[in-house]
Amino acid sequence: MGFHSTLVQVQVTWVGVMLTTTTMAAAAMAYPLALPNCSDSCGDVKIPYPFGTTEGCYRKEESGYFFINCNNSYGQPQPMIGSLNVTNISIEEGEMDIVMYSSINCYNQSGTPLPNNTQPWLQVPSTYTVSVTKNKFAAVGCDTYAYLNGVLNGEQFSIGCLSKCSNNTHNIVDGTCSGIGCCQIDIPTGLRDINFAAYSFNSHKEVWFVNPCSFAFIIQSDEFSFSSAYLTSLQNNRTLPMVLDWAIGKETCEEVALNKGNYICGANSNCSSRTNGSGYRCKCKKGYEGNPYLEEGCQDINECVSKDLNDCKSNQDCINEPGSYHCPCIGGYHADGDACVADQPASKSSLAINLTVGKYIIFFLVKSNTY
Template sequence: MWVSWLMMLLSLWPVAASTARSDAKPGCQEKCGNVSVPYPFGILEKSCAMNDDFFLNCTSNDEGHPELLFGRNMRISNIELEGTVTVGIYAAFSCYNKTGIQTDFYSLWMTLAAPFMLSNTRNIFTAIGCDTSARVTNSEFTYGATCLSICTENVEMSDANPCSGSGCCQTSIPKGLKSLNYSLSTYDSYTKVSDFNLCGFAFLADRRSLKISDWPLSLTPKYGKDAYATDVVIEWVVENKTCDLAKVNTSAYACGTNAYCTYPEIDQGYRCSCNEGFEGNPYLEDGCQDKDECKVEGKKPCQEGTCENTIGNYKCRCPIGKYGDGKIGCKRVGIITIISGSAGDIYETG
């Protein structure tokens, strides 16, 4: 008997597995290692991406594990259909010995392709050190800033305290940046603080994941796969057009069925989102599927009554003896009671 049940379950397994929704283009690999790669991005075959800008390199690292790269060496840890890619970018540093001679130095240049730009809302530029001047510019030299961090005694790097210029300094970046260069300089070559601080660091980092406590003043550089890198959020759009212009060329328009065009605050192009009542990947032709609001975990869709899913919406049917919209609440049905046979003796009670 149990053998028959087992055979039935095994026969159902491929059906159950095939019903899982994929955000990759049909026939294309969805993951590189443990990182999901949703369309318009693609890996392995160029036809799996919307265009060359969204074709990513899934390769093997030195340990033989799959690794998803953005550009030549920026490791991707997450891709969001809302328009972000999180990558790891190395920190710049400058180090000196106790006599004031420079021992280590690394600065960073980075340039992004057309549909990508650095997120000004998620990222913050940060400098660490007690004798540290960190400069950040873009390649066109239309933006520049300097972050100065000075201290005369050891400062404990704490996530609870803001970077106010003593051991740590922070400054924002403007909207729409596609390139950055950051480097460091020093005033006294760390000779006055050499007992507790010999290196300065500078980096861009996601505000949500940055922990200042990970950057004590005693920190010194590491190299290779152990080099210090921070999570940096890159925003992306489909192409640099307004929604109205994009819709004119229907063959190139990126939004699928049950999806609409959005124009993000970065003012650099458009994105796609599923219509209300639908969910999934808006860049796939049939990627936005009806959302069953009656089965949303942890949510009670109806104030009262029974939930009934509809395409793109849902209803809340009031229980027997009540009427109205169960989404906001039901009312009792009035009952007409005849007290006597004369019309004047008819009363309505609730």
């Protein structure tokens, strides 16, 4: 997706998601994702509650809406936040994958800036922050420095990095991002309302043949491994994958426990306070699976339907229980430590007799003769 203006502004107020339901190896059970009578998908993307595509199907709160704009403008339905695509959501981790614009600052051979340079910014409700565990801020170029700006703990905050290399790029090593052609830095916890931009020290005039542009972007860490080819090819990558953290409300689990009206975690789920920003998340208890934001969304996993889900050994049965299972010995076997061993039949030729006399146990072995 390209741009023809010098500034790309991305205002995000409504957020959409995708959830891929974990499917047990031998179970075909589909857990409910959405509220009753609500759509649970937009195109190929699943839409779980607290998100939804229509009025009455998503959660509303002061800190933001969980509304999905299911956009049909591109030939097939696509969930959108503002003008950005949503590609995935993890209810388990409270993470949302989006496609975010990169900052591109290109020059012609004489050092004049090109007209389609971009400087993106992203403003989201307070329950959304840039993931610090899944993203990096990176700058690419041989004549480049970049800033990442945002709001941190209610105050304006900026960090940056620089990247240099010579015109022949002989010092560049693919796969490394240590300041020669590429630099990257960690993102501070709780950063919101971000904007970032790439700049040049000398308008790329000295390195133009190998690198006519400066690039800056927030990118999902496991999707990025630097290559010297990026010095030119990133001109064609106007958007890159990025991860947002999300949560419910502004209260911690301890605070929301005192105000049950704001608590939405369903049965068989636990509450966990968010570490990257405010709010809390819900998670199904061990042994349960489904959407913990629905009243009865977390349902028992039948661990006995597949050996991949239990550790019962040979000569053991698997008995499912709510939230768990146990492994009793099958008939003809008894427990011996962690194993089940065969019962020993009584001998036909001898009979063991124990007699208790006072404090003493007298053991007799009576041998029978067969005529």
